[in-house]
Amino acid sequence: MTQERTGVATFKGNPITLVGPKLAAGDAAPDFTLNKNLLEEVSLQDYAGKIKLISVVPSLDTGVCDAQTRRFNSEAAGLGEEVVILTISMDLPFAQARWCGAAGIDSVITLSDYKNASFGTAYGVLIKEFRLDMRSIFVVDKHDKLAYVEYLSEMAEHPDYEAAIAAVKNLL
Template identity: 55%
Template structure:
């Protein structure tokens, strides 16, 4: 049975239930499998040995998610070849590809968790009520440990960009 956690995240002040375990800084990053824009599987292990900035959004087609991904594309994507920037949502890969083309986003790789909800369930970020992912930012070091984690409590709020980028820069 999947663990349920309530009272942590809201949308417009209404509480949501998160499915999956609670993760923390210092934890080994759980494995996951998602798909890229060509429906090819992508795992955490595919970027082993590199610094990973993982941004998690409910849907690219919402204003806050759009702003968030554009900002990380602008500020993080060009920092180092040793950095991988992923954005994970449950949007269909076709929609992600269309959005990236329209937005001119090339430095962030959009990945979809729509098939198995594997990422959402392993990272405790799947919302039971919406079947969308909660907004979060993670930084995972080369050894696979989570060194930064922000779960945005109100889904319509933006994350702390400066703190996430500072965590990334410390590892590069």
Template identity: 60%
Template sequence: MAKVTFHNDPVTLLGKEITVGDKAPNFTVLANDLSEVTLVDSKGKVRLISVVPSIDTGVCSTQTRKFNEEAAALGDDVQILTVSVDLPFAQGRWCAAEGIENVQTLSDHRDLSFGEAYGAVIQELRLLTRAVFVIDKDDNVTYVEYVPEVTDHPDYDQAIQAVKELTK
């Protein structure tokens, strides 16, 4: 499993670690209106999945805003999803307050389906670790970053470049 720390203390990640070349596992999460969303719902698009511990904290907010800004330039063949364990209502309020319109926020609070499928559940905190996954139109994982220190930013440039490589 990926070695991850939270405020420099090691944490345990639950689930199967995803690596480049894996078939992206399906999952069921909740949209802000409580409807179920799965990976299959975005089949045929390039997906960037941005994973954050809590949407309304500093680094998580920046991460979501950054990918929201990039989304418009990536085109209609790309879908950016932000997944956290925040309640769908809190995600909806945050998006409205921040003017987030190009990223779909999704909640894994109900059963940690996404977190367990992608090896992203922090056992000690029942939060998701910070990570980024890029999945091609055929559900192949082409980019993975489990951020080693949960409070650090992901490599935005590398993640966006991975998406651009798939949309050439």
């Protein structure tokens, strides 16, 4: 049975249930299957040997998610070739591609968890009530260990951008 965590997060003050485990720095990064587009799936192994900054957003079409993705896109240039930034949401791959094109996002890879919520349940961010992934940040080192984890307690708040970037730079 999949673990459910209550009392740990809210959406505009209303309690929500997160499905999956609570991970911590030092844990092995769970594998996942996400869609790069409708036909192409990727997993953690597709980014082997890279430092991975994983930015999780409920939907790119909302203000905070938009700002979060734009911020990490602008930070990407200063992080170098050893780092890949993945933005994960439940948005369909078509919507992600449309949004990236309209927003001029070119340094972040958007991946969709829409098909089976593989990432959401493995990383403990699937919101049971909405079938969206909760805003969170994971930094995974080159050996697929979690170096930094931020689970936000309120879905509408921004993550700690500086701490996430610092965690990536500590691995370089």
